[in-house]
Structure formats: C-alpha cells, structure tokens
Amino acid sequence: MIYPILEINLNKIHHNTRVLVEQCRKQGVEITAVTKSFCGNPEIAQVIANAGVTALADSRIQNIKKMLHIPLPKLLLRIPMLSEIDELIEYVDISINSEVETIKKISEAACKKGKMHRILLIIDLGDLREGFMEEQIISAVGEIIDLEGIHLEGLAVNFGCYGGIIPEKHSLEKLISIKNEIEALYPIDLHILSGGNSNSLHLIWENKLPKGINQLRLGQSIIFGKEDVYNKTIEGLYADAFKLFVEIVEIKDKPSVPIGKRGIDAFGKLPTFEERGIRKRAIVAIGRQDIMLNGIVPKEIGVTVIGASSDHLILDITEATRQLKIGDVLELEMNYGALLTAMTSEYVYKKIISQSI
Numbered sequence: 270m271i272y273p274i275l276e277i278n279l280n281k282i283h284h285n286t287r288v289l290v291e292q293c294r295k296q297g298v299e300i301t302a303v304t305k306s307f308c309g310n311p312e313i314a315q316v317i318a319n320a321g322v323t324a325l326a327d328s329r330i331q332n333i334k335k336m337l338h339i340p341l342p343k344l345l346l347r348i349p350m351l352s353e354i355d356e357l358i359e360y361v362d363i364s365i366n367s368e369v370e371t372i373k374k375i376s377e378a379a380c381k382k383g384k385m386h387r388i389l390l391i392i393d394l395g396d397l398r399e400g401f402m403e404e405q406i407i408s409a410v411g412e413i414i415d416l417e418g419i420h421l422e423g424l425a426v427n428f429g430c431y432g433g434i435i436p437e438k439h440s441l442e443k444l445i446s447i448k449n450e451i452e453a454l455y456p457i458d459l460h461i462l463s464g465g466n467s468n469s470l471h472l473i474w475e476n477k478l479p480k481g482i483n484q485l486r487l488g489q490s491i492i493f494g495k496e497d498v499y500n501k502t503i504e505g506l507y508a509d510a511f512k513l514f515v516e517i518v519e520i521k522d523k524p525s526v527p528i529g530k531r532g533i534d535a536f537g538k539l540p541t542f543e544e545r546g547i548r549k550r551a552i553v554a555i556g557r558q559d560i561m562l563n564g565i566v567p568k569e570i571g572v573t574v575i576g577a578s579s580d581h582l583i584l585d586i587t588e589a590t591r592q593l594k595i596g597d598v599l600e601l602e603m604n605y606g607a608l609l610t611a612m613t614s615e616y617v618y619k620k621i622i623s624q625s626i
C-alpha cells in the first residue's frame with residue numbers, strides 16, 4: 270500500500286447517519302444526505318442510503334452520475350449553470366434554483382425531452398450566498414408558476430456558508446410565513462421546506478425547529494460528526510470516520526530560520542520564522558496539491574506542522590515522544606476543508622473499510 274492513504278470507515282458513517290435520521294425523524298424532518306465532500310463515492314453513498322435518508326444531494330452533476338443506481342431522488346445543490354441544463358434534466362430529479370431565467374430554460378429543455386423536473390426555490394435569509402431576496406420571491410413564483418415541464422415543490426434556505434450566519438428559530442419561521450404567503454396567492458402546494466445544512470441541527474436538539482420545516486440537507490454532520498455552530502463533535506457520533514495517513518521521507522536536524530536572502534515563497538507569501546535554534550524536522554509526502562493544509566493537525570504527540578509546499582509537508586518532531594524514523598506512518602487529523610481536498614486529490618489513495626465499531 271502506498272501513502273498517503275485516506276481510510277474511510279463505512280460502519281462509522283452508517284452509524285452517524287442512523288443517529289441523525291432518528292433524531293430528525295422524531296421532529297418530522299427527513300434527511301437529504303449531502304455527498305459532495307466525498308465526491309459522490311457510490312460505496313459511501315450506498316451506506317448512507319441504507320441508513321434511512323430520503324434523498325441524496327450534491328453540488329456537481331459529475332458526482333450525481335456516480336450514484337444513479339441508488340434508488341433515491343437526487344438533488345442538485347448548486348444553482349444550475351445554463352450550460353448543464355441538458356444533463357440536469359437527464360440525471361437530476363430535483364434542483365435548487367434562484368434565477369427565473371434559468372428556470373425558464375429548464376422548463377423548455379424538459380418539455381423538449383418530455384420530462385418533468387422538480388424544483389425548490391432558495392431564499393436568502395441573510396447569509397448572502399445564493400437565493401432570492403425575500404421581496405423578489407412572490408413575483409418570481411408568478412413568473413414560473415405556469416411553466417410546463419417543471420414542478421415547484423418547495424422552498425429552501427441555506428446558512429453559514431458565506432456570511433457565517435447561524436440559523437435561528439425566527440429565520441426559519443420566516444421561511445414558513447413566506448410559504449404561507451405564496452400558497453395564499455397561488456394554487457400550489459409547497460410541500461418541501463428545506464431548512465438548511467448541518468448548522469440547523471442545533472434547532473432540532475434544542476427543540477426549536479419550527480413545525481413545518483420538514484427537510485435538512487446534511488453533509489458535514491454525517492461524515493464528520495460535527496457542525497459549525499457549536500464546533501464540537503456531536504454527542505454519540507464518530508468524528509473519525511475518515512482518517513488520513515502519511516509517510517515520513519526525511520528526518521533531519523535543521524535551523525529554525527532559513528539561511529540566505531529571502532523573497533516570497535512558492536505561494537506568493539513572505540514567510541516569517543521564529544528563532545528556536547536547531548530543531549528536529551520530518552518531511553512527510555503530502556502537500557498543498559493534495560490537501561488544504563491550514564486544516565490539519567498531526568495526531569502524533571509532540572508533532573506540529575511548520576510549513577508546506579506543493580508536495581512536502583514539514584513537521585517539527587523535536588518533542589515527539591515516539592522515536593520516529595524514515596518510512597514511519599503518521600496520522601493527520603483533518604477539518605472539513607482538508608477532507609474535501611484530500612478526497613478530491615487523485616494522489617491520495619482511498620481505502621474503504623467496514624471494520625466493526
């Protein structure tokens with residue numbers, strides 16, 4: 270086996286999904302599982318499907334195409350590009366939309382193919398990434414309500430992705446009041462109210478999720494056992510379903526401050542260094558081309574990250590308690606961003622295990 274290896278424990282992912290499905294079901298909420306962090310890997314998606322989620326969602330149609338054999342509806346999370354509408358109609362059951370122009374094009378394309386495409390409208394309640402502003406939503410519904418080939422099934426909202434806004438009870442009540450307003454004006458049944466991502470879970474735990482919100486789109490909490498509001502491992506879930514292992518290729522004692530005239534590094538930054546004398550350092554074979562490095566922490570006691578370039582990660586091992594040598598394998602703890610990049614890198618081998626837990 271050649272490193273770096275990303276080891277993925279399917280049993281832990283199944284367990285995490287199962288617990289969240291139960292917690293949400295008690296409050297009338299179904300889970301749409303978000304598969305983008307693992308690039309729609311079909312083995313992982315299957316395990317999540319087996320644990321009782323009701324749909325699979327991804328931001329990329331390439332990923333959705335890997336999961337077509339799994340008999341659950343597929344939701345496209347990212348607003349569709351005009352250039353992908355034919356693929357959208359072909360492979361995706363339901364999409365999140367915020368542009369009337371795009372919805373009209375979807376309608377045309379669906380009619381041409383004799384298909385029906387389901388849509389949710391996304392409303393921006395303050396996080397300021399995607400979505401109709403509140404005052405635009407009524408007229409937008411008016412413009413699309415009579416279009417053929419599409420079926421408007423509900424509303425969605427997203428928090429915590431750009432503005433770092435935490436979803437609160439009153440913001441989700443707003444979503445419900447917008448739904449009621451639309452249903453009072455137009456003869457439609459908006460039967461899906463999708464109340465956000467993993468950051469909305471705290472409302473479930475605190476019993477504050479307004480009645481009527483019936484879907485959450487969960488990614489990070491399922492695969493990582495975490496969300497960002499409390500930024501802690503969720504009680505009863507595994508935070509280590511994904512583990513990254515890397516191999517040491519050099520160990521040397523070196524000064525802590527580089528020697529010679531200094532310019533910018535390979536990534537356009539002027540690095541600064543603290544004088545700490547001669548330190549014992551190890552290089553492990555992974556780099557910025559594989560992984561977002563500000564999201565990783567070595568698990569090995571006494572080992573810290575001191576820098577990295579595209580293919581080398583430099584660690585300070587002066588205080589390591591273990592006697593490290595060339596060829597030794599270290600585990601790196603990842604945050605969500607680091608996992609995303611490791612999963613996407615073709616240079617990181619994926620090893621799927623089903624070890625009992």
Ligand SMILES: *Cc1c(COP(=O)(O)O)cnc(C)c1O
Nearest residue numbers: 303346427466467486487488489
């Ligand atoms: C990524 C994404 C999610 C999932 O977010 P998590 O924090 O991983 O639960 C949900 N909805 C949308 C629109 C997304 O882009």
